[in-house]
Amino acid sequence: MEQLLCFLTFISVFVDLGICKSNETFFYFAYGSNLLSKRIHINNPSAVYYSPAKLENHRLDFNFFVEAWNGAVSTIVEDDTEEVWGVLWTLNIDQMKYLDDQEGVTLGWYFPKNVTVTTPDGKQILARTYQETMTPEKLNKCEDLPVERRPSSTYLEVIALGAIESHLPADYIAFIFSFPSNAQMATAKRRNELGYPF
Ligand SMILES: *[C@@H]1O[C@H](CO)[C@@H](O)[C@H](O)[C@H]1NC(C)=O
Ligand SMILES: *[C@@H]1O[C@H](CO)[C@@H](O)[C@H](O)[C@H]1NC(C)=O
Numbered sequence: 710m711e712q713l714l715c716f717l718t719f720i721s722v723f724v725d726l727g728i729c730k731s732n733e734t735f736f737y738f739a740y741g742s743n744l745l746s747k748r749i750h751i752n753n754p755s756a757v758y759y760s761p762a763k764l765e766n767h768r769l770d771f772n773f774f775v776e777a778w779n780g781a782v783s784t785i786v787e788d789d790t791e792e793v794w795g796v797l798w799t800l801n802i803d804q805m806k807y808l809d810d811q812e813g814v815t816l817g818w819y820f821p822k823n824v825t826v827t828t829p830d831g832k833q834i835l836a837r838t839y840q841e842t843m844t845p846e847k848l849n850k851c852e853d854l855p856v857e858r859r860p861s862s863t864y865l866e867v868i869a870l871g872a873i874e875s876h877l878p879a880d881y882i883a884f885i886f887s888f889p890s891n892a893q894m895a896t897a898k899r900r901n902e903l904g905y906p907f
Contacts, residue, residue, distance in 0.1 A: 740795035741783035744871025772845035780861030784841035
């Protein structure tokens, strides 16, 4: 018995020292609320900022009402004529499951996808990102988002603040503000998590 206890202590010390933990990291490309460091760190405290990056042949869109946000959330959609800016975060491979959980992968909300993005200095980087399983219809240029596809004011503000904090291009920040909101706020719980008021 004593020997067993000693052995278990020995093992747990090794685990505590991190010797059994993987150092492997991966790049995550965030284009929605996870642009904001405060937001991504709620579920993924170890995420480390790497760089802004551009995803070609995709557009930013909104679809699918999420209660905590009190509005529709963002997604990317394949689209030859547009590009999406976002942030590359470096995460430990062990945290991938928390990211998948946040994106509701097992619930069928988003699916993970490998994309190649380009940093402002021209580096091409393979990253994990997420796309909604329900693809929103493309609107024509003069058409506003229908009300049920509009993000809440809080969500839009979080994306825009994240874009500013992450040094995305100024014209892309203006583009984010061009989306109409549904004029609702996220739930008090979500706003508290985010540290509102900013
Ligand atoms: C993790 O990093 C540490 C320090 O950089 C290194 O000593 C160790 O060998 C690495 N472990 C793995 C599994 O790569
Ligand atoms: C992305 O690429 C990695 C490395 O090749 C692979 O292990 C992973 O399954 C891919 N993920 C997706 C969602 O395709």
